Amino acid sequence: MEAALVSAVTGALKPVLGKLATLLGDEYKCFKGVRAEIRSLSSELAVMDAFLLKMSEEEDPDVQDKVWMSEVRELSYDMEDSIDDFLQSVDDGDTKPDGFLEKMKKSLGKLGKMKAHRRIGNEIRDLNRQIIGVAERNERYKPREIFSKNKNAIIDPRALAIFQHASELVGIDEPKAEVIKLLTEGTSTQEKMKLVSIIGSGGMGKTTLANQVNPDMMNIMRIILSEVSGQRYVDTEAGSIQQIINKIAYLLADQRYFVVLDDIWDVDTWNIIKLAFPVTNSGSIIITTTRINDVAESCCSRPFSGDIYCMRSLDIVHSRQLFYTRLFSAEENCPSYLKIVCEHILEKCAGLPLAIIAISGLLANTERTEGPWKQVEDSIGRALQRNPSVEGMMKILSLSYFDLPAHLKSCLLCLSIFPEDSVIKKKVLINRWIAERLIQTEAGYSTAYEFGERCFNELINRSLIQPGKTDAFDRIKSCRLHDTILDFIISKSIEENFATLVGVPSLTIRTKSKVRRLSLQIGKQKELIVPRGLVLSHVRSLDVFGSSVKIPSMDKFRHLRFLDLKDCGQLENRHLKHVGKLFQLRYLSLRGVHNVSKLPERIGHLWCLEILDLRCTSICELPASIVNLKRLVNLFVSQDVALPCGVSKIQSLEKLKRVGVYTQSFNILEEFGCLRGLKVLGLDFNNYISSDKVNCGNDSKKAIIVASLKNLGNLLSLTVRYGPELVGESLCPMPLSLQKLIVWYSSIPHVPKWVGSLVNLQDIRLELVGADQKDFYILGGLPVLRVLVLEIDESETITTLTEDPEVTRVIVCGEVGFPYLRLFAYSFDTTKSESLNTSGAFDLGIKNLPSLLKIRCEVYGAEISRIDDAKAAIREAANEHPNHPSISFDI
Numbered sequence: 001m002e003a004a005l006v007s008a009v010t011g012a013l014k015p016v017l018g019k020l021a022t023l024l025g026d027e028y029k030c031f032k033g034v035r036a037e038i039r040s041l042s043s044e045l046a047v048m049d050a051f052l053l054k055m056s057e058e059e060d061p062d063v064q065d066k067v068w069m070s071e072v073r074e075l076s077y078d079m080e081d082s083i084d085d086f087l088q089s090v091d092d093g094d095t096k097p098d099g100f101l102e103k104m105k106k107s108l109g110k111l112g113k114m115k116a117h118r119r120i121g122n123e124i125r126d127l128n129r130q131i132i133g134v135a136e137r138n139e140r141y142k143p144r145e146i147f148s149k150n151k152n153a154i155i156d157p158r159a160l161a162i163f164q165h166a167s168e169l170v171g172i173d174e175p176k177a178e179v180i181k182l183l184t185e186g187t188s189t190q191e192k193m194k195l196v197s198i199i200g201s202g203g204m205g206k207t208t209l210a211n212q213v214n215p216d217m218m219n220i221m222r223i224i225l226s227e228v229s230g231q232r233y234v235d236t237e238a239g240s241i242q243q244i245i246n247k248i249a250y251l252l253a254d255q256r257y258f259v260v261l262d263d264i265w266d267v268d269t270w271n272i273i274k275l276a277f278p279v280t281n282s283g284s285i286i287i288t289t290t291r292i293n294d295v296a297e298s299c300c301s302r303p304f305s306g307d308i309y310c311m312r313s314l315d316i317v318h319s320r321q322l323f324y325t326r327l328f329s330a331e332e333n334c335p336s337y338l339k340i341v342c343e344h345i346l347e348k349c350a351g352l353p354l355a356i357i358a359i360s361g362l363l364a365n366t367e368r369t370e371g372p373w374k375q376v377e378d379s380i381g382r383a384l385q386r387n388p389s390v391e392g393m394m395k396i397l398s399l400s401y402f403d404l405p406a407h408l409k410s411c412l413l414c415l416s417i418f419p420e421d422s423v424i425k426k427k428v429l430i431n432r433w434i435a436e437r438l439i440q441t442e443a444g445y446s447t448a449y450e451f452g453e454r455c456f457n458e459l460i461n462r463s464l465i466q467p468g469k470t471d472a473f474d475r476i477k478s479c480r481l482h483d484t485i486l487d488f489i490i491s492k493s494i495e496e497n498f499a500t501l502v503g504v505p506s507l508t509i510r511t512k513s514k515v516r517r518l519s520l521q522i523g524k525q526k527e528l529i530v531p532r533g534l535v536l537s538h539v540r541s542l543d544v545f546g547s548s549v550k551i552p553s554m555d556k557f558r559h560l561r562f563l564d565l566k567d568c569g570q571l572e573n574r575h576l577k578h579v580g581k582l583f584q585l586r587y588l589s590l591r592g593v594h595n596v597s598k599l600p601e602r603i604g605h606l607w608c609l610e611i612l613d614l615r616c617t618s619i620c621e622l623p624a625s626i627v628n629l630k631r632l633v634n635l636f637v638s639q640d641v642a643l644p645c646g647v648s649k650i651q652s653l654e655k656l657k658r659v660g661v662y663t664q665s666f667n668i669l670e671e672f673g674c675l676r677g678l679k680v681l682g683l684d685f686n687n688y689i690s691s692d693k694v695n696c697g698n699d700s701k702k703a704i705i706v707a708s709l710k711n712l713g714n715l716l717s718l719t720v721r722y723g724p725e726l727v728g729e730s731l732c733p734m735p736l737s738l739q740k741l742i743v744w745y746s747s748i749p750h751v752p753k754w755v756g757s758l759v760n761l762q763d764i765r766l767e768l769v770g771a772d773q774k775d776f777y778i779l780g781g782l783p784v785l786r787v788l789v790l791e792i793d794e795s796e797t798i799t800t801l802t803e804d805p806e807v808t809r810v811i812v813c814g815e816v817g818f819p820y821l822r823l824f825a826y827s828f829d830t831t832k833s834e835s836l837n838t839s840g841a842f843d844l845g846i847k848n849l850p851s852l853l854k855i856r857c858e859v860y861g862a863e864i865s866r867i868d869d870a871k872a873a874i875r876e877a878a879n880e881h882p883n884h885p886s887i888s889f890d891i
Contacts, residue, residue: 197288260288
């Protein structure tokens, strides 16, 4: 990794070393009096940095070493903050700083050489005294050896198998059948609801089992209310807990329902939750999971009559199946010289699924020789001797954590910031890592984001995070954390003062301590207030989860790098008054904040800002100063936001979404063509202003945006909404670099001819009024097309893709190409047509798509019986295809 990274292990030592090295350059020979002290400080910090990296691999370091490591980390953050404050103080706030070197040059000019010399000299001497004092309190610099590690660069399909193939989950069949039997025994239309409580310790598989019985149920009351009422989750928070209960009870009063309540921790919580569920309904079912026996007994007592199911550990047969599948695909593939040590490891995991997954994830990244694997076995043995049962499993998890490289430790600890059961978007997570400089571009990767994807994949390969939803290319778009792993990384995060969590039950917050990362989580409280006594002046990231959070003044967060206020209901214009003072801010999200109508003019002073997300806000105009954000890479706005003149000055801009074309001035649309580095662009042609005077200029604006688009030679992705005229032949020629073209609410008669020139296009979505053979010849001729999504309105025009004019159906013929198509998504409206009643209408010709892996089919306006016929026919065709593509239907 490069020398500027912040780390959970070494704190800010590397950035400090980089800035000290700058002070030793030729530009600063005038600092003669302190150059020796700078060298001494740098040497001491370099040794400490190396020592911290080695000690981070220790499972159980000496207490004295742990204290010393913590002191050095904390001091490193203070050092960087001190240097950054000095740099900011010598800047007048009206000019753009161009990095450490340039600011130091300016400081010499503004303050005079002698004054700058004295100030930085005093800073260095003070820092030197502090670090030497810390060093003298620690005497040991020689760590113990640990076993070696290897790295993975892509997702290991065996790791995905642990989570994705529910039907193949190890050891699930018998307990699943037992729970279903408890739920169905003795049921009749006259009986009250059934309740089963699943009890077991963390990592036993309670949630997995509950989700296998019913995988789509939600586990908290607001999500239940959201589902049964149709409201967005963020809109369910208004009112008291009693009002939410009343709303759920009212909505369920005459309904049969099936609900899973996952991981209930105390009896009092259950006594509140149960009030939301009417007990008079026949046929309704509730499943609860808990780690506590008293809770399970309470769930199954009056007014509910239920059964308790006790989780059992995996037997040795299923333990072997889970372990060997993860490591070798099958037990018979295990090398003979590792068989004995594998059996010993399995014995010590004691049938705990999460422990087996975690330890196999560790071994998958360990050299396949007996020595290192024996060390893992011995480590598990020591852990279980000291801490039996669940605590032993936590020690097993610690082995996986200590085996991580330093940058992956930091990446993993970032997940402690998110509330329990969060679905964490990969993009947000990676952008956080980048904004805090926990990762950056490495050799072999063109961008820091690409390297971030590798880090994300490694955490999945090691079974430390669970993969979520995937896109059309099977790329994972989100992740989740197992509760037990979350508990573990929260404990590590608190131990190392990596993050401070406010609003999390059962966590004690240490006041009068410096907060490095602050997570505000609204839970059962009506309003969350930051406790007094927390030192906020050194916070590097601030996240707000929930709408009823009292936001502290931004001037308290001088050294903030990452600020996420998404969906924060109490945020208003006044809260952003001091946001322009956050001179280190790199990421700012106000997405979904409806009470903010404008940004302060001083936002243009955020010289380091790289990502600004203003989607779904009430902001209609951006301040003119935003064009000063020369490092801005991603700008996301709502479609009715007017961009300021001079936006073309932001040459760093790579992503610009979602721009309302008719909202912009003619000059702005012309400037788009000057954004030569733009890679992703989203355009919205919906006319939100109903005025003849405005409408008369729309054609001119279309012509200008078309001309601008032709100049964007690096454009990779274009999304168009409400622009059928634009998508027509007017876009010819488009940049040949385009890889993704997504069109919404823009029906056109045929596939435009210019689409055939996009030789790099991999993903396309179009809306057609009918389709004919020429359309599929154009699409099929695209040499690298992998995803084709077609929405065809057949209510007015029924056309053919075959040579037989008598057959009115969609079918892909062999001669039309599609050599690499992996996903074919086809949607059509049959409200006014009879196409589903035509003999053979369900043959889509998928046999002519040699690379096909997925089929998505959406049908509107057809009779249920015909839809069933369609499903059966498409499934049969998929089974006959050599790739056996997966199928999903939306009726």
